[in-house]
Amino acid sequence: MTTGTIETGRxxxxxxxxxxxxxxxxxxxxxxxxxxxxxxxxxxxxxxxxEGLVPKDANGNIGGFTLQxxxxxxxxxxxxxxxxxxxxxxxMVIGVGVVSTLMGYALSRxxxxxxKGLLGMIIVLQAFRxxxxxxxxxxxxxxxxxxxxxxxxxxxxxxxxxxxxxxxLQLPLGVWLMKGFFDNISWDMERAALIDGASRFRVWWEIxxxxxxxxxxxxxxxxxxxxxxxxxxxxTFTIGTKVSTLPVFxxxxxxxxxxxxxxxxxxxxxxxxIPVMIFFxxxxxxxxxxxxxxxxxGV
Amino acid sequence: MKVELENxxxxxxxxxxxxxxxxxxxxGEFVVFLGPSGCGKTTTLLMVAGIYKPSEGLIHFDGQxxxxxxxxxxxxxxxxxxxxxxPHMDVFHNISYPLKLQKAPKAEMEERTQRVADxxxxxxxxxxxxxxxxxxxxxxxxxxxxxxxxxxxxxxxxPLSNLDARLRLSMRxxxxxxxxxxxxxxxxxTHDQVEAMTMADRIAVMKDGQLQAFATPEELYDRxxxxxxxxxxxxxxxxxxxxxxxxxxxxxxxxxxxxxVVVPSDRGEKASASDKGIMGIRPEDVTIADExxxxxxxxxxPLGRDHLVTVDIAGIYVHVLADPALGLHIGDKVKxxxxxxxxxxxxxxxxxxxxxx
Numbered sequence: 075m076t077t078g079t080i081e082t083g084r085x086x087x088x089x090x091x092x093x094x095x096x097x098x099x100x101x102x103x104x105x106x107x108x109x110x111x112x113x114x115x116x117x118x119x120x121x122x123x124x125e126g127l128v129p130k131d132a133n134g135n136i137g138g139f140t141l142q143x144x145x146x147x148x149x150x151x152x153x154x155x156x157x158x159x160x161x162x163x164x165x166m167v168i169g170v171g172v173v174s175t176l177m178g179y180a181l182s183r184x185x186x187x188x189x190k191g192l193l194g195m196i197i198v199l200q201a202f203r204x205x206x207x208x209x210x211x212x213x214x215x216x217x218x219x220x221x222x223x224x225x226x227x228x229x230x231x232x233x234x235x236x237x238x239x240x241x242x243l244q245l246p247l248g249v250w251l252m253k254g255f256f257d258n259i260s261w262d263m264e265r266a267a268l269i270d271g272a273s274r275f276r277v278w279w280e281i282x283x284x285x286x287x288x289x290x291x292x293x294x295x296x297x298x299x300x301x302x303x304x305x306x307x308x309x310t311f312t313i314g315t316k317v318s319t320l321p322v323f324x325x326x327x328x329x330x331x332x333x334x335x336x337x338x339x340x341x342x343x344x345x346x347x348i349p350v351m352i353f354f355x356x357x358x359x360x361x362x363x364x365x366x367x368x369x370x371x372g373v
Numbered sequence: 374m375k376v377e378l379e380n381x382x383x384x385x386x387x388x389x390x391x392x393x394x395x396x397x398x399x400x401g402e403f404v405v406f407l408g409p410s411g412c413g414k415t416t417t418l419l420m421v422a423g424i425y426k427p428s429e430g431l432i433h434f435d436g437q438x439x440x441x442x443x444x445x446x447x448x449x450x451x452x453x454x455x456x457x458x459x460p461h462m463d464v465f466h467n468i469s470y471p472l473k474l475q476k477a478p479k480a481e482m483e484e485r486t487q488r489v490a491d492x493x494x495x496x497x498x499x500x501x502x503x504x505x506x507x508x509x510x511x512x513x514x515x516x517x518x519x520x521x522x523x524x525x526x527x528x529x530x531x532p533l534s535n536l537d538a539r540l541r542l543s544m545r546x547x548x549x550x551x552x553x554x555x556x557x558x559x560x561x562x563t564h565d566q567v568e569a570m571t572m573a574d575r576i577a578v579m580k581d582g583q584l585q586a587f588a589t590p591e592e593l594y595d596r597x598x599x600x601x602x603x604x605x606x607x608x609x610x611x612x613x614x615x616x617x618x619x620x621x622x623x624x625x626x627x628x629x630x631x632x633x634v635v636v637p638s639d640r641g642e643k644a645s646a647s648d649k650g651i652m653g654i655r656p657e658d659v660t661i662a663d664e665x666x667x668x669x670x671x672x673x674x675p676l677g678r679d680h681l682v683t684v685d686i687a688g689i690y691v692h693v694l695a696d697p698a699l700g701l702h703i704g705d706k707v708k709x710x711x712x713x714x715x716x717x718x719x720x721x722x723x724x725x726x727x728x729x730x
Contacts, residue, residue, distance in 0.1 A: 262457035262530075265424050269528075270518065271445035271474035284461045 118340040119143055143341040146327070151315050152342075155323040158233050160349075162308070162319060163301030165237035167294045170248045173241070174293060175286075178252025179278060183264075193253075199246040208310055211239055215311055233317050236308050240301060248293055255289035256282065295357045299350055320346050374435055374448070374525030374558045375400050376421065381430035383416050390416035392582040394430070398560070398575075403552050406562045407569040408579035409605070414562045415530055417579070421560060422528055423447050434526070445474070450519030451528040454535060456511045458503040464490065464514050465499040471522040485521060492551075493517045509540045516548070520555070527552070529561040533568065545572060566606050570594070578602050595715075600724040603653045603717055609681055612659065612691045615721060616652045618644040627652050627716070631687025632666055636713045644718035644727045651724075653717035656681065656692040661699055662710035670705040684709055 102109075114127055121129035122138035131138025146152050180186075181193060212230070219229025227234040259282060267277040283290070305321040312318055318326070324342050376398040383390040391413035398404050406414035419425040421432060423444035432439050439447055450471075458467050466473075469486040477485070490496040493513040503511055512532060519527060532548070533541045549572050552559050563569055569576050570590045578585040578593065578601075586598045590606075597603035603611045616627040618641055625641020627634050627650075636644070644650045661682070668686040675681075679694045682701055686709065693709060695701060718727040 260455055260457065262453040262455045263459065265419075265422070265444075266451065266453060266457040266518075267459075267470075268424065268444045269422055269447075269449060269451045270471040271522070272470075273445070276474070281459055 115340045115344055118337045119344050121337060123337065143335070143337045144345075146338060146342055147345075152320075152323060152345075154316065155318050155320045158317060159302050159320040159346075161233050162237045162240065162304075163298045165234075166241055166244060166297040166301035169237070169241035170244045170297045171290060171294055173245060174248030174252040175283065175290060177245075177249045178254075179256050179282065181249065181253045182256035183261075196246045196250055200250075204243050204306060207243075208306075212311065215239070231312050231314075231317055233312075233319075236311055236317075236319070237301070239307050239311065240304060243307070244297060244300060248297070251293060252286070252289060255286040259285055291357055295353060298353055302350060303346070375433075376526060376558060376560070377431075377433035377436075378417070378421070379431040379433065381417065381420060381432065382428050383413075383420055383425055384428040389413075389582045390425075391420070391579075394579075394584050396577060396584065396587060398558060401556045401558055403549070403559045403561065403572060403574045405569040405573035405576045406560065406579055407564070407566060407573075407576050407605070408585075409564055412579040413582035414564075414577075414579045416582070418528055418530055418560060418562050421526075422449060422451055447526070448522075448524050449526045449528055450522065450524035452512075452515045452519050452530065452532045454531040456503070456515040456535075458511055458514055458518075460503050463500050463502050464495060464506070467503065467514055468517045468521050471518065475522065486517075489517045489521045492520075508536050509544065512536065512544060516551075520551075520557075525558065527557050527559040529559065529563075531563055532561075534563075534565070548572070567608060570606070576606075578605065596726070596729045597653075597717060598726050598729055600651060600653065600719040600726075603719070603726075607655055609656045609692050609694070611653045611655050611717070613651050613653050613719075614689045614691070616650055617648065618650055618652075618718065620645055627713075627718075629687075629689075631668075632689075634666065634711050634713055634716075636716055640713075640716060640718065640728055647718075647720055647727055649721050650718040650727055651721050653719060654711055654713075655715065656694045658712040658715040659691060659693045660710045660712070661693060661695045661701070661707050663708060665708040665710035668707055668709050670701050670703055670707055673701050673703060 110127070114124065117127055117129055118124050120139055120141070120143070122131050122140050122142070124130060128136060129138055130136060181189065215230040215235050218235065219225040219231070221229070226232070228238050229235050263281060263285075264277050267281045268274075272280065303321055304319075305325065308319040309322045309325065312322065315323070315326070320342075324339065324346065327339060327342055376396070378394050378396040381394040381396075382392050384392075394413075394417055396404075406417060408414050416425060420427050423439070423442060427440060434447065459470065462470070465486060468490055469482050472482040472485060487496060487499075490499060493516055495510055495513045495517065498506065498510060498514075503514065506514065512535075515532070529548070533544055536544060545568060548561075561568075561572060573590055575587060575589055576593055577587045580601050586593060586602050588596075588598075593602055593606050597606065597611075600613070604613070614629060614632070616629045616632070618625055618627050618636065620626075620641070623638075625636050625638055625645055627636050627641070627644070644652075661684075666686055668684040668691070670682055671685045671690060672683040673680050674683075675697065676694075678697075680697050680699075680701065682693045682695045684691045684693055684707060691709065701707065719725065720727055
């Protein structure tokens, strides 16, 4: 009898190990390279130099804590670049958000001429990478720059121009995503609201939009991060530091002429990461809802 | 509110959802649109609601054409099969939403919402979100929301089909009682003929987008105008067999191989005008007897109070409601008696009744 219970106890222990502990161990092993990478950045940021993960001072002894790497914060240009990045990120959140929710709703609900063609094109557009379009977009931006008034804010070498291009490039995904969310909401709910006495716009605003909030939130986060950290578009269509964004600034920091101080680069990288992390902390639940099966209660 | 549909059609390209529907609904009447799925009953309802624009025809409310009137201005309430409650609002806000849109004063809004909720027996659930309610409670909220603005016309789109059988039964009588009490003209869409029979003042039977009949439940049951109605209304469904009706001596006989029954002369005379006819008779009008047509028991299905016995009579299967005490078994030889005073005859080509024009 006694041995029997011990046996079952052992079995239960093994099961618990396999069911609960083992997945964690496997996960930790797989993400270890990333964790080590971030750990290095964090350590390097506050050290004179590092050997592996070990911080060293100038004489090669362990230690050497310094804030010297963060001195770039005194450079006014960094704040300019931060503002530019922030403007582009928020511009994307608003621009892509508004256009996607309106267009996604129309595509989901209305039957208009050319709807099928438009849907097909949206899918095809996602196949083109931004790199392929750089020269064409350059031409467009130069053309816009020639238009009075608008050219000043949205032409070549302007923050508005970069935001404009990035919104356009992000729209196919945004529209498609939003259409999917709208598709999940039953027509009956809209009909009910129409009969209850709401106008079409009110139905959209008071009934439909609250139901796809998780989708809008997820799209917003996605776009914020895209806008905040995109390098290619900003680097291609801007010249000079006045309109450069943080990633471009980071690149110039480790520039061609001067020898890069990797610890300073790490600090700047860390600085760039902070808003994204804050954003994530506040919105991870909304993000999970999009990856974990769409809007709950939206059906 | 009086509702009049005049030659109402809905067409998508060449496909008709509803075709030439003519209906005259009296004030305070409870009308059921009955038909199999895809027959156009919901399409017609949505046109009445103003969600679909009619392709042809007119809709009159109290004599006024409302074709171009927006749903919100039609003074209607509607209950959907999926309830269509707003998941992000609690019960109070769901029910009061129509009043909020009417910009009703806050005190009045609260008072009316509470009154309707109490009437529906959900007054104590005001703070719950729809997800925290049972199906029956959700249905009551939906009904409350439809009633709160005191509409002139109530529309129901298969409101009970998502409920379990027992709840459906009690909600059925509750809706009927409520409708009688409030006297609101109602249109109720269902494919359930029992629901239609029990609730309706008049039933509009639809098939393939067209109105087949518009009559009281009793009339539909006793005098079906078409074979479709005969087969669709009533459960278990009517038996059909192709026969030839002719006069012999002083009586009319309906005959086919293995079957020869005498039918009452008023019905027989009308049926004999056609060479061939399809005879229809309900299972409750067929009995197992000592004398009659010979057959063999094919299947016995216990229904509780009765047994539904399928009898093979020379190749045609006839459903009979029989007393379980008879203790019938598959393969038993039996005699079957037809209560021919209830027999129906249809034209085999047009499927129209030969008895009732």
